[in-house]
Amino acid sequence: MIIKLIQNFIVVLLLTTTTFSFSQGLSSKAFKSGEHLSYQASYNMSGVLTTFAEVNMKVATVKTSKNSYLHLKCTANTYKKWDDFFKIRDLYEAYVSPYTLKPSLYKRDNNENGTIRKEKYIYKGNNIQSTYVRGKSGEIKANFTIPSNTRDIVSTLYYIRSLPIDKANTGDQKDFNIVFDRKTKTATLSFLGTETISTVLGNKKCYKIGVSVKKDKLLKGKASNTVYITADKNKVPVLIKFSIPVGNGQLKLTRATNLKH
Amino acid sequence: MKLLTSIIAILGIIITIAFTIFPIGNLTIFPALITILCGVILLKLYKKECSNTMFPKVIIGLAVVGALISSSRALLTSDKIAEDINFEQRQEKSSQESVQDLEGLE
Numbered sequence: 001m002i003i004k005l006i007q008n009f010i011v012v013l014l015l016t017t018t019t020f021s022f023s024q025g026l027s028s029k030a031f032k033s034g035e036h037l038s039y040q041a042s043y044n045m046s047g048v049l050t051t052f053a054e055v056n057m058k059v060a061t062v063k064t065s066k067n068s069y070l071h072l073k074c075t076a077n078t079y080k081k082w083d084d085f086f087k088i089r090d091l092y093e094a095y096v097s098p099y100t101l102k103p104s105l106y107k108r109d110n111n112e113n114g115t116i117r118k119e120k121y122i123y124k125g126n127n128i129q130s131t132y133v134r135g136k137s138g139e140i141k142a143n144f145t146i147p148s149n150t151r152d153i154v155s156t157l158y159y160i161r162s163l164p165i166d167k168a169n170t171g172d173q174k175d176f177n178i179v180f181d182r183k184t185k186t187a188t189l190s191f192l193g194t195e196t197i198s199t200v201l202g203n204k205k206c207y208k209i210g211v212s213v214k215k216d217k218l219l220k221g222k223a224s225n226t227v228y229i230t231a232d233k234n235k236v237p238v239l240i241k242f243s244i245p246v247g248n249g250q251l252k253l254t255r256a257t258n259l260k261h
Numbered sequence: 262m263k264l265l266t267s268i269i270a271i272l273g274i275i276i277t278i279a280f281t282i283f284p285i286g287n288l289t290i291f292p293a294l295i296t297i298l299c300g301v302i303l304l305k306l307y308k309k310e311c312s313n314t315m316f317p318k319v320i321i322g323l324a325v326v327g328a329l330i331s332s333s334r335a336l337l338t339s340d341k342i343a344e345d346i347n348f349e350q351r352q353e354k355s356s357q358e359s360v361q362d363l364e365g366l367e
Contacts (some may be wrong), residue, residue: 040340122362
C-alpha cells in the first residue's frame with residue numbers, strides 16, 4: 001500500500017505541476033538549460049508532515065547530428081532513512097524542441113522497491129510509438145493515437161511555465177490533455193488568484209492554481225489540489241499541495257539554481 | 262478499567278516500537294504519550310492493590326526510550342538521499358539511448 005501511495009504521490013506531483021493553461025501560444029520562456037529545481041516531498045500522517053523523498057528537475061541541452069533538444073529530466077529518490085523500507089528511484093524524461101517545447105521523445109524508468117516500470121514514447125504527429133515494460137514482462141510495443149496538443153507530463157510542466165499565466169483572471173478554467181500510462185487524461189486548471197507565501201526564494205507572490213483530472217480517482221477536487229507558481233518571469237512551482245483518497249501531502253521547493261531571470 | 266488500560270498500553274507500546282523502527286520518528290510521540298499515560302494509571306492501580314508494579318514500569322520505560330530514540334533521530338538525522346551508482350548509470354544509459362532514438366527520428 002505504501003508503495004502504491006508513493007507511486008501515486010509521484011504521479012500527483014507531476015500532474016499537479018504540469019496541468020495549467022489559460023491561453024494558447026508561447027510567451028517568453030521561463031527557464032533555461034542548466035536550471036535545477038529540488039523539492040522535498042512530505043506526506044501528512046496524523047497531522048504531522050513526514051518527509052520521505054527528494055524530487056529533482058533539471059534542464060539540459062542535448063545535441064544530435066542535426067538538431068538541438070532540451071532534455072527535461074525529473075528524478076524522485078526516497079531519502080536514505082526510507083531506503084531500507086521502500087526504495088524509490090524514478091526517472092521521467094522528455095526531449096523537446098527548444099523553440100516550441102513540442103516533445104519528440106518521452107521516457108519513464110521507475111524502480112519502486114524492485115518493481116520495474118519502463119515506458120518510452122516516440123512522437124510522430126498525433127501518433128505515438130510506445131514501448132513499455134511492466135515488472136518482469138519483456139518489452140511490449142504498442143502504437144496509439146493522441147488528440148492534437150497532447151503532451152506527456154514532463155514536457156507539459158515546462159510548457160505551462162512558458163505560458164502567460166499573468167493574463168489569467170481569477171476563476172478562469174482551462175482543460176488540456178496529458179498522456180500518461182498510454183492513456184490521454186484531461187486536466188482542468190482553475191486560476192484561484194494570487195497569494196504571498198514564504199519560500200526558499202524568499203517571500204514570493206504566487207499564482208494559486210487548482211488542479212483536477214477528469215475521470216480520475218486520484219485528483220478529483222480542484223480545491224484540495226493546489227500548485228503555487230511564482231508570479232515572476234521564472235514561474236517556478238514552489239509549493240504543491242495535494243489531496244488523494246488516502247491522505248494529503250505537499251511538495252516544497254528546497255533549492256533552485258540557474259534560474260533564467 | 263485495569264484490563265482496558267492494560268490493553269491500550271500494550272497496543273500503544275506496540276505502535277511506539279513500530280514507529281521507532283520506521284523512520285517516522287516525529288509521529289512516535291503520540292502513541293508514546295498515550296502509553297506513558299496508561300502506564301501511570303496502571304502504576305497507581307497496581308500500587309493501590311499492592312501488586313507487583315513491574316509491568317507498568319516496563320511499559321513506561323519502553324515508551325520513554327522509544328520516544329527519546331525517535332525524537333533524537335528525527336532531530337539529528339537530516340534528510341539526505343543516498344548516492345546510488347546504479348541509478349546514475351541508469352540515467353546515463355538512458356541519455357545515451359535517447360540520443361540514438363532522436364537520431365533515428367531525424
